Amino acid sequence: xxxxxxxxxxxxxxxxxxxxxxxxxxxxxxxxxxxxxxxxxxxxxxxxxxxxxxxxxxxxxxxxxxxxxxxxxxxxxxxxxxxxxxxxxxxxxxxxxxxxxxxxxxxxxxxxxxxxxxxxxxxxxxxxxxxxxxxxxxxxxxxxxxxxxxxxxxxxxxxxxxxxxxxxxxxxxxxxxxxxxxxxxxxxxxxxxxxxxxxxxxxxxxxxxxxxxxxxxxxxxxxxxxxxxxxxxxxxxxxxxxxxxxxxxxxxxxxxxxxxxxxxxxxxxxxxxxxxxxxxxxxxxxxxxxxxxxxxxxxxxxxxxxxxxxxxxxxxxxxxxxxxxxxxxxxxxxxxxxxxxxxxxxxxxxxxxxxxxxxxxxxxxxxxxxxxxxxxxxxxxxxxxxxxxxxxxxxxxxxxxxxxxxxxxxxxxxxxxxxxxxxxxxxxxxxxxxxxxxxxxxxxxxxxxxxxxxxxxxxxxxxxxxxxxxxxxxxxxxxxxxxxxxxxxxxxxxxxxxxxxxxxxx
Amino acid sequence: xxxxxxxxxxxxxxxxxxxxxxxxxxxxxxxxxxxxxxxxxxxxxxxxxxxxxxxxxxxxxxxxxxxxxxxxxxxxxxxxxxxxxxxxxxxxxxxxxxxxxxxxxxxxxxxxxxxxxxxxxxxxxxxxxxxxxxxxxxxxxxxxxxxxxxxxxxxxx
Numbered sequence: 001x002x003x004x005x006x007x008x009x010x011x012x013x014x015x016x017x018x019x020x021x022x023x024x025x026x027x028x029x030x031x032x033x034x035x036x037x038x039x040x041x042x043x044x045x046x047x048x049x050x051x052x053x054x055x056x057x058x059x060x061x062x063x064x065x066x067x068x069x070x071x072x073x074x075x076x077x078x079x080x081x082x083x084x085x086x087x088x089x090x091x092x093x094x095x096x097x098x099x100x101x102x103x104x105x106x107x108x109x110x111x112x113x114x115x116x117x118x119x120x121x122x123x124x125x126x127x128x129x130x131x132x133x134x135x136x137x138x139x140x141x142x143x144x145x146x147x148x149x150x151x152x153x154x155x156x157x158x159x160x161x162x163x164x165x166x167x168x169x170x171x172x173x174x175x176x177x178x179x180x181x182x183x184x185x186x187x188x189x190x191x192x193x194x195x196x197x198x199x200x201x202x203x204x205x206x207x208x209x210x211x212x213x214x215x216x217x218x219x220x221x222x223x224x225x226x227x228x229x230x231x232x233x234x235x236x237x238x239x240x241x242x243x244x245x246x247x248x249x250x251x252x253x254x255x256x257x258x259x260x261x262x263x264x265x266x267x268x269x270x271x272x273x274x275x276x277x278x279x280x281x282x283x284x285x286x287x288x289x290x291x292x293x294x295x296x297x298x299x300x301x302x303x304x305x306x307x308x309x310x311x312x313x314x315x316x317x318x319x320x321x322x323x324x325x326x327x328x329x330x331x332x333x334x335x336x337x338x339x340x341x342x343x344x345x346x347x348x349x350x351x352x353x354x355x356x357x358x359x360x361x362x363x364x365x366x367x368x369x370x371x372x373x374x375x376x377x378x379x380x381x382x383x384x385x386x387x388x389x390x391x392x393x394x395x396x397x398x399x400x401x402x403x404x405x406x407x408x409x410x411x412x413x414x415x416x417x418x419x420x421x422x423x424x425x426x427x428x429x430x431x432x433x434x435x436x437x438x439x440x441x442x443x444x445x446x447x448x449x450x451x452x453x454x455x456x457x458x459x460x461x462x463x464x465x466x467x468x469x470x471x472x473x474x475x476x477x478x479x480x481x482x483x484x485x486x487x488x489x490x491x492x493x494x495x496x497x498x499x500x501x502x503x504x505x506x
Numbered sequence: 507x508x509x510x511x512x513x514x515x516x517x518x519x520x521x522x523x524x525x526x527x528x529x530x531x532x533x534x535x536x537x538x539x540x541x542x543x544x545x546x547x548x549x550x551x552x553x554x555x556x557x558x559x560x561x562x563x564x565x566x567x568x569x570x571x572x573x574x575x576x577x578x579x580x581x582x583x584x585x586x587x588x589x590x591x592x593x594x595x596x597x598x599x600x601x602x603x604x605x606x607x608x609x610x611x612x613x614x615x616x617x618x619x620x621x622x623x624x625x626x627x628x629x630x631x632x633x634x635x636x637x638x639x640x641x642x643x644x645x646x647x648x649x650x651x652x653x654x655x656x657x658x659x660x661x662x663x
Contacts, residue, residue: 052654165572169527169565176534176558183541183551190551191537213596220592220626387627391620391638394596395646398603398619399612403656408604415600422593427523445554457546 005127008354012362017057017355024061025363026370028068032075033381035082037389039069040432041215043329044207045396047336048404055337056352060359062333066326067119067309067360070269071367074111074302075378079104087269087305090277091298098293105237105375110295111302112371114251118303119364121255122262122310126357129263129311130346133318136467137343140319142450143461147471148265148321149444154475155266156324156436158482167433170424174437175444177201184446196409203332204404205414206438210431212397213418216390218425247299250280254300255307262308265315265323269305276304310360317345317353321443325432328439521570528566535559592626599623611661612650617643 012021031042043062050058073085078095091111098107140148153175157168180191181200192198239247254276261272280300281290290297313330315321320341322328334341339349346353401414421431455461463469538559541552599622606615621639624630650656 049654052656163569163572165565165568169562169569172558172562172565173527173530176555176562179555179558185549186551188541188551190541190555191534213600216623217589217592217596220589220596220623387624387630388638390626391623392642392645394599394623395616395620395642398600398607399616399646399650399656399658402603402607403650403658408608411600411604411607415597418600419593419597422589426588427526429523448554449549452546452549 001127001131004131004350004354005358007350008356008358009361011056011351011355012060012359017060017359018362020053020057020061021064021359021363022366024064025068025367028065028070029072029367029370029378030381031065032069032072032084032088033378034072034384034389035076035080035084035382037215037393038085038211039066040207040325040329040435041211041393042069043326044204044211045393045400047204047207047329047333048400050333051336051404055334055339055349056355058333058337059330059352059356060363062330063313063356063359064363066330067306067363068367070119070306070309071112071115071371072378073305074115075108075375076382078107078111079379080382085270087273087301087308089270090273090301093277093291094294094298097291098298101293103236103293106239107293107298108375109237109372110239110243110247110298112368114247114254114299114302115306116364116368117251118255118258118306119310119360119367121252121303122259122307123357123360123364125259125263125307125311126314126360129314130318130353130357133314134343134346137319139467140343141465142447142454143465143468144471145319145321145447146444146451147462147468147475148315148319149440149447151471151475151478152265152315152321152323153433153437153440153444155264155478156433157266158478159267159271162428162430164482164486166429170429170431171433171437171440174434174439175441176437177206177434178438178441179445184442185449196407196413201413201438202401202404202410203329203336203435203438204401205410206417207329207332207435208397208401209414209417210421210424210434212393213415214421214425214431216393217418217422219386220390222386243295246295250296250300251303253279254303257300258304258307259311261304262311262323263314265321267308268312268324268326269308272308273301273305276300313356313360316341317356318343320345322436322439325435328435331439517574520573524566524568524570524573526566527569528563531559531562531564531566534562591628595626596623612658613643613647613660616646 012018027042028039031037031039042065046062046065050062053061069085070087073083073088074091074095076082076084077088077091078099081092081096083089083092095107095111098104153171154168157164157171176191178200180197182188182198183190189198257276257279258269258272261267261275262269277297277300280296281287284290284294284296286294312323312327315323316327316330320331320343322331331341339345339352397414398411401410402408404410424431451461461468463472535556538552538555541555542550543552543556544550599619602622603615603619606618617639620642621635624635624638647660650658651660
């Protein structure tokens, strides 16, 4: 394992690969800082570019954007109370009050440190888990893959913040979109309304439309440029001994929670950060301090989302099954480069596999180094108005989609998906499950068909094979847990309603 | 409380999202009906599309029921006006790019697309549009043709 990791390091430390690692994390940090531009948008913008790079550099670049954005997201949260990424929403709760009390520099340093430690615990988990997971993955047959993919889709819908029905229906729509084109088994065309759809929808068009164009339509021309004054002091920026000591357990706890939820299919960094915050609050001896700039409440979620950002690569790299929309794009990049993701990756492409993992290690060190010294640059980025940004994004989308297959139809399709995404958002449908369903759908169909063929249409195979049975068990447990907790919150909500009805309206 | 009264929204607006979904599912089912479904052990190309289509219809109906019963809070965004201005200009910008890229080349297509997209911002001056579009196009020319070396022509075919 150490040997492989060292081999990976030697791949990353080649100057041209290192350059892509640096570029990736730098861009990720920038994207994280800019509110309104997310990692998914940035990765889908760069997806066509990776066609011109070697596969290892492509994945290192795209992965860097993802985990780099986890660092950047905290900056806008702390300074402006605006979360730059979904996973830094809870960072606002403690970070912004801390900045208001004149310790912004301190808050930024502490989050950078927690993020770094969390990431390193995440990377260590990936390194330790990679070989056993890949060995386990070789035992995966069609039934196991079917169940794993199904679990990912169900988990992504159940653990979403909005309505479960809506999230699951979007995953189904994603599966349906993935069916367009030739049926893999018989070659018959399905849902090919025009000849242009014969090759299927390109992932690039779908991602850029749903995330890029629709966000621009929602935000362009937003003229309220509420620019808050940023007061940043470098006064007592370094944590003292007592503060450092009070950080150790929350960071460790947060990172463990993150490492677990990141590796689980269907959950990701955002959920991990919420969980870590909730756990800190529940087990704190001083819960009244939360919400006023309490240090453990700031460290734990930051460690957690960074650990999760790293461990989410475990199922992606060892099983070839993406756990969330970002990972779906990474899988897409591998496929675009002609590499079949799956359990054979570690054997067939050891330099890619270990190079990518080692790049996490190097990338996080780069992030820690550029984070605090360049704080002036990040603050200047925060003041870029969106109206200066979106014309450039439109340009990147148009040229990116067009150059991918030299196809005008793809650009038109992107616009169509942008409009669909805009309408979806208005009806409270989240676009992320669509992307996940789009990538997982073909895997689901292929493995389900194969299972039914091999086992003569017998569904009991899903519970008689041990690994598959465990996956089914996870799914059932998750379902029961969600039903119970949503029932509880439903009762709580109706109770609150009654109280409001009785009392005077606020 | 900030919740608006349930009666604020007409019934058709409360059911429309689920209805659209159910219609999408029905269309999908109708289209996939002509593909052979085969049997469970020998699935044809139509089997999974039909299953998914039925699931989408069921979800659509489920969403209609839950939207009719739910408090109005999640309808907040729907009652806001559409972003007409950016809808029109962003669509036009992409279409302008589509129309110009093959006959006119990359640089004119970029310039016009950026210029049209900037009109989505109501507080913009003519000079601002021209200067900024030129700057962004220059950046695009450098990025795509010089740095990345994409096989596209800058002007003309």
